[in-house]
Amino acid sequence: MNRFHLLGASLVPLLGASRTLSEGATIGVCAVLMGGLHQLMLTPLRHRLASWAFTLASLLLLAALASCLQLALRAWWLPMALALGHYPALLCLQCLATDHMLPNHGRWRLLARYLAAVLGACLLLGAGRQWLGEVAGLHLASLAPGALILLGLLLALYNRLCTGPAHPRRQGTP
Incomplete structure (x- = not known):
């Protein structure tokens, strides 16, 4: 299994917890907080620990951050914490995938762009699923398969708007 499989696993919270705009915004802010704090706290340890010790420290830090995040949500916003579940x-998973995918050079700039994209995707999915479920009357949009379909449509729209020359390996033969 290569490291790109981690990106597929990191879509679970994005798709599952964005039924409405408020849920999408909450899970997006949580992702930005966890991703940013995780990278910030791992920065002093990155060059001082061996690879296995660094991975263990990363997992322990993520467990602590996730626990604190869920406790904070339950203490200050219980209805949203119950709606988001686990x-x-x-x-x-998203933080682990981010840590393994980011290069050493230009790490913070790419992290900021990635976290902004995650927050934007959460907001778009939440708003789109809420509108499709409540205004358009499509009950499928409030379920997980509807989130996958809507994500596919958003990616298709992004690919259509951002046209450019295709890489020679990806061009089809006539």
Whole structure:
């Protein structure tokens, strides 16, 4: 299994916890907080620990951050914590995938762009699923398969708007 499989696993909280705009915004802010704090706290340890010790420290830090996040949600916003369920704990997968995918050079700039994209995707999915479920009357949009369909439509729209020359390996033969 290569490291790109981690990106597929990191979509679980994004798709499952964005039924409405408020849930999408909450899970997006939680993802930004966890991802940013995880990278910030791991920065002093990155060059001082061996690879196995660094991975263990990363997992322990993620467990602590996820626990604190869920406790804070339960203490200050119980209805949203109950609506999100265990999805904030699954943000640990997203943080692990981010840590393994980011290069050493230009790490913070790419992290900021990635976290902004995650927050934007959460907001778009939440708003789109809420509108489709409540205004358009499509009950499928409030379920997980509807989230996958809507994510596919948003990616297709993004690919259509951001046209550019295709890589030679990806061009089809006539």
